[in-house]
Each structure stands twice: as C-alpha cells, then as structure tokens.
Amino acid sequence: MSNENMLSRRGLLMKLGMLFNGLVATALAFPVVRFLFSSITHGRGNGYLSWVPLGRVSEFPEGETRLATFQNPYVMPTDGKTVDTACWVRRVEGDQFQVFAINCAHLGCPVRWFPQSGLFMCPCHGGAYYRDGSRASGPPERGLFEYPHKIENGLVTIQAGELPTPGPSAALVGKKPPCAG
Amino acid sequence: MTQVGDWFDRRLQLAAPIREAAEHPVPRNTASWFYVFGSAALTVFLLQLVTGILLALIYVPSASEAWSSLQALNHDITLGWFIRALHGWGSNFMVAVVLIHMVQVFLFGAHKFPRELTWIIGVFLLLMTLGMAFSGQVLRFDQDAYWGLGIGASIASRVPIVGPMIVKVMLGGPIIAGATLSRFFALHVFVIPGMLIGFVSLHLLMVLKLGINEWPMPGRIVRRATYLNEYHELTKRTGAPFVPYAIWKDLFFAAFILLAVAACALYFGPFGPTGRPDPTIIQTVPKPDYFFLWLYGLLSYLPPSMETPALLIGPVVAIAFLVLLPFLSGEGEKSWRRRPIAVLTVLLIAIILGTLTHLAGYTPWSPHMNAWSGDPVPDPFLHGTTALERQGALMFQAKQCRNCHSLGEVGGQRGPALDSVAVRLTEDQLIRQVIQGGGNMPAYGKNLSPAETTALVAFLETLHPAGQAPARDAARDMAVRESGTHP
Secondary structure (H helix, E strand, C coil): CHHHHHHHHHHHHHHHHHHHHHHHHHHHHHHHHHHHCHHHHHCCCCCCCEEEEEEEHHHCCCCCEEEEEEECCCCCCCCHHHHEEEEEEEEEECCEEEEEECECCCCCCECEEECCCCEEECCCCCCEEECCCCEEECCCCCCCCECCEEEECCEEEEEECCCCCCCCCCCCCCCCCCCCC | CHHHHHHHHHHHCCHHHHHHHHCCEECHHHCCHHHCHHHHHHHHHHHHHHHHHHHHCCCCCCCCCHHHHHHHHHHCCCCHHHHHHHHHHHHHHHHHHHHHHHHHHHHCCCCCCCCHHHHHHHHHHHHHHHHHHHHHHHHCCCHHHHHHHHHHHHHHCCCCCCHHHHHHHHHCCCCCCHHHHHHHHHHHHHHHHHHHHHHHHHHHHHHHHHCCCCCCCCCCEECCCCHHHHHHHHHHHCCEEHHHHCHHHHHHHHHHHHHHHHHHHHHHCCCCCCCCCCCCCCCCCCCCCHHHHHHHHHHHHCCHHHHHHHHHHHHHHHHHHHHHHHHHCCCEECCHHHCHHHHHHHHHHHHHHHHHHHHHHHCCCCCCCCHHHHCCCCHHHCCCCCHHHHHHHHHHHHCCHHHCCCECCECCCCCCCCCCHHHHCCHHHHHHHHHHCECCECCCHHHCCHHHHHHHHHHHHCCCCCCCCCCCCHHHHHHHHHHCCCC
C-alpha cells in the first residue's frame, strides 16, 4: 500500500514536471512563432506600401513606354542591389499614366517592352501583353500588374513595396468578357 | 595498439554492436551491383557535407555580398572553384543517385512488407534532397536564383486564402532581398541537413533491423504471415556476412561515384554564378538547374486554366501516392518480371520527365528576344521578290515576328515555322491571323497600318516551296470568275 503511494507520489511529481515544462514551452512558443511570422504581421494592412517617386512627368514622352527604376521603400541593411526595382511607365497622354510591374503575371519573370510591335514579352514561358498591359497570349491568366500611381509636384509617384504575385485570385482577375458575337 | 583500443572500448562499448552490424547475414544474391545505390547516395551526401562546410569558410550569406564571395571562391581562393564544382556536381549526382536508388528499390519490390516505413522515410529523403537542390540554387545568389525565387513566390501565392502570407514567410519580407537569402541559408545549412542526418540514420537503422531486401524471384509471393520466416531462412541458414561478402561492391561503387563527381568538377567546372542579382537588369533569361528543368517545361505546356490546380494539387497527390504505395501494394509479387504495370509506370514517368527536361534544354516555348534584330531574313527568301514583298520582309523583322517564328530554321520556336506558311493559309486567312491573332499569337491589328499589313502578307504569300502553289480560296476564285471583276 505504502509502495503504491510512493509510486503515485513520484508519478504525480513527474506529471507535474511535464506540465511545468509544457507551460514554459507554450509561453516560449509565443515569441518564437511571432518572430517566425513577423514578416506577415509587419506588413499587415498596407504596412509595406509607400508612395515612391519615379521621375518627372517630362522624363516620360507621351505615347511611349519607358523603363524606370526605384528603390523599394522597405530596406534592410544587407539587401544590397535587390531593393532596386524596375517597372514600365507608359505615358498615354498628358497626365494619363500606366505603371506596370516588371514581373510577368504568370511566374514573375521580367517582361520586356518591344515598341515596334507594341508588345511586352516574357522570356520564360512566352507570355505576351499589349501596350495597355492586357493579356495578349501565352500562359498568363491575366494582364500585367499595375501600380497605383499619382502625379505629385510634377513627379510620377507609385504605391509600391511588395513583390507582385498572381495570388489566389489569378484565375478571376483580368479575364476577357465572353465574346458578344 | 590493442590496449589503447580496449581502453576506449571498455568505456564506449561500441565494438560489439558495430561488429554485429557489420557481420549481420544478408541473402547471398543481394551481393549484387544493383544493391550499391543506397550506399552511393550516402557517400555523395557525405561529400556534400564536407564540401559544404568548406564553402561556408568563404561564402557570405548576405544579399549584398554573396555574389562577390562566390566570385572570390571562383577566382581568388586557391582551388575554391574546384570545391564549388565538387559541391555543384555532387548535388546533381546526389539527386540522380537517389532517383536511381528509388527506382531500383521499387522495381525489386523492396517497399513491400515489412519495409513500408523504410520506403516512406526514403520518400521524405527524396523530398529533402530536392529541397537541398533548390535551396542550394538560391544560395548561388545570381540572376537565375533571384528570378527562380520569384517563380517560387508566384507559385506559392496561388494557394487559396493564405497564399500571400506564405509568400511573405518564404521571402522573409515583402520582396526578394537580404532576409530571403538568410532564410534559405538557414534551411540549406541547418534545417534540411539536420533532418537529412536524422532520417538517413533511421533509414539505415531499419535496413539493419529488417534486413536488406532479398533478390526478388518470380513466384515468390510476399505474405505478411510467412514472410519473416522465409527471410530468416534466406539469411540465417544460407546467408553470408555483409562484411566482407557484399560490402566490397559498395566500396568500389562509392569510390567510382566520387571519382565521377571529381571528373565532372574538373572537366566542366563550377556552376555560375551568372549575372549579379540586380532586379533592374532585365536582359536576362532565367532558367532553373537541371533537375527542375522538367518543371520549367511543364509550366509552359499546362493550359492556363489547369495551372493553379495542377501546381497546388499535383504535388500533394504525387507525395500521397508515394507514401501510400507500400500500403496499396504491401504484399504479392516482388519481381519486376511479374509486375508489368509497375515497370510501365516507371518507364512512363521516366519518359515524361526526360522529354520535358530535353525540351527545357532548348525551350521552344520561349520567344528569342533578340531574333528580330539579330537574325537576318535568309537570302533565298528575298530572291526575286518585288518591292512590296521586300517591304513586308522588313515588317516581318521590325515587328518582332521573328522572335516567335523561325525562317530557315533560325528564330523563335514559340509559333510555327513560317518557311511554307503560304501553303497552309490563304491570303485572307493570313490577314485575319495577323490582325486578330489567335491560338497563341497576339493580335497585331493596332500595331500595323493597312499598308504595313498588306506588305507583310505579300511577303508571307511568297513563303512556299518551289513548285508548290500557295493555298487559295477556291470559292473566292469562283466568285471572282463569275462576277468578272478583280477583288
């Protein structure tokens, strides 16, 4: 009888010890998980996005599409050249602009502009887009990504900060309306 | 000497279990050259550990310095290029040997009872090997690595609901940058190798505990009730000790594989790095490493509507199938001679992967971005042409048609070769195709004036073999004849 008591007492202490470790581990798990996923929570809402100037309006001739570069607004000390980002700026006319991401809407390769044929072409899987960014042919499911933009003090400014990716809605956005006949 | 050995063994007490493991009996016919791939994979893994540590002496896992540190390894550090080449070729050999090992094990029925768990852990080891290959490609932080990460992020982003969050966790921030390289460094150097060492140990332990798979004989059926006794018979009664009876072949093959890696490293040298990882340099044609080329090919051939489901569901189904395989066929025939579906499946998968890899070698789906300015229209196509047709040939070059269409076998292969397009399409069909596009071709209606279209189509009309008339619309000819007017 006393033996059993001894065992259950030791057993209880062991269980308490496990419980104690479990509590400490749970408490430590919070900072660990928050640290691991900090790149999500940091950018919650529009946390990563800022307005970035690309250049004076006069640098972009009307009716043409030019390559522009900007520095990503969120910079870490070891980022090096990777924060420099390219984009395509199309000045339709006057203050009417379109700013396209360099990344193909298929898998993110850098698209190139061919003014002669008025097409953006992707070197990876052959996606092609018209001058207004709409899908022309190839594997992309949608048109090029566009940055929100505004003209401020004579500067073309875009809202940027995140790598554009097709996202879960890739199949839903930018689909052509059914042919009317 | 023996005294020193004894001193250590009285404390370590490892000699007896090691001797027992080394001399454990194996079925006699497993001392075969077909049974050397597992130990070869382990050998290459050890080579990767050693060369990886050597590279870490110089490599800097920082987005601003990684590329320069690789240049230093290639050009400044004595034999740095050779260690990089050994590690790069070791990676290719490791994936290849692991795949061969897997095929051999499957064809010899080694995944069946009681070795189900050995197989499942093997599947995880394959996935980790591929994970090492991909993360290693990222550490070679060059243009291919940068845009390869973009492709990875684009695929990950397609996961419903949590896709964008996965991208941020994968990249360690909003864009591909310093944090991205650091976390792939942690994966490649700490996380995956740690898991690999653990899983390889378990894998080996189970091979020792359960015994090596016997050579499959047609008609010798695996049954859960009787197999263990039958195997016992093969090993204890008629078997032979692993050391030295079978191991000499493993040793020879291990040395041969190391020699092959070294020979490739010496002859072909290290992989890259290609251009600097500067996202503003867009004159780049990113391409994955050899063992991901098939995926690159698959991604260009999947129809757009199939792509997201195939990318997200495909791997889950494939991995689930591999894990469940020993439970779906845990008993029965082991011999490949009596398992035609197994053999055909392996062949089919090999042919699909081989074909996609081969195609990705010359990427017929990618436009040749410089063909329009680089490759002239071959002379024979201009011989005896009118001014209008020559004007059309000029259009053909200037409007980048050449990037996707070849003439005289030079130019892009994205669209059909146009050497004899006039035989296939009538004038009206050519005009329609140029203006409206269709199939995989953009519409050029907005970018060609009527005069340019007329000239271009006039040139395309000349593209037919000598002695073979261009296609004509018979109904239109008849209408013209009847009305007596020219169209």
